[in-house]
Amino acid sequence: MSEPSRDKRLWLVVPAAGRGRRMGAERPKQYLTLAGHPVLVQTLARLHQAFPEARLCLCLDPDDAYFDPAWVPFGEWRRSPGGAERVDSVRQALAALADEAHVDDLVLVHDVARPCVTVADLRRLLANLREDAAGGLLATPAADTMKRDDGHGSVARTESRRGLWHAQTPQGFRYGLLCRALDAARARGLEVTDEASAVEALGLSPRLVPGRRDNIKITHPEDLALAAHILAAQREESPPTQANEESV
Incomplete structure (x- = not known):
């Protein structure tokens, strides 16, 4: 990792190497058409609207035949090979950033299949992360x-829902902490379903930042149509200037 001799940066890690088998489609779900563009394009556009100066690491299958670099709106970005599981993709992305990322840089990990996250939620999450050493989601x-x-x-039996939350993404942590958490989880043989669970295993308590319920993850065929309705509704509720900025 580099020495702390410069301003901290914001890094975006987007795992996009999944095969999308549960969708039963002819191509991975990140390349299915959503509101006229591939899901991946919609997701990257939304992240860029919130964080135009961020640096992107996009995790793609080495054999990906669908990706077009012209879809990436970020000025500074790199491609990292995806792994067998989502956590493997994130680990490999962090390794790819090792020569540039400082231990205190913030890293936001966002599912490529969550194109409906709002710019307001993204910016509010980042504001909270700057104040919490344990990160959050x-x-x-x-x-x-x-x-x-x-x-x-x-x-x-029926379980109490009191105190239960549905985890979404992005999930954000300091670069050094996230590397340490994922390495420790792998050494202990822990199943890591999201970044927060690895950080929790260190005894830390990431912050829960309330987000909108329409930040859905496209997993099943019906989710694609739902996401299209959500994007349309979001455009309707946004002021005209913002709606224009958020169209791709």
């Missing part, structure tokens, strides 16, 4: 009744 309080199954497809 966008999240929403659980609103539905939570059921625990019995392992055979029936209800075992």
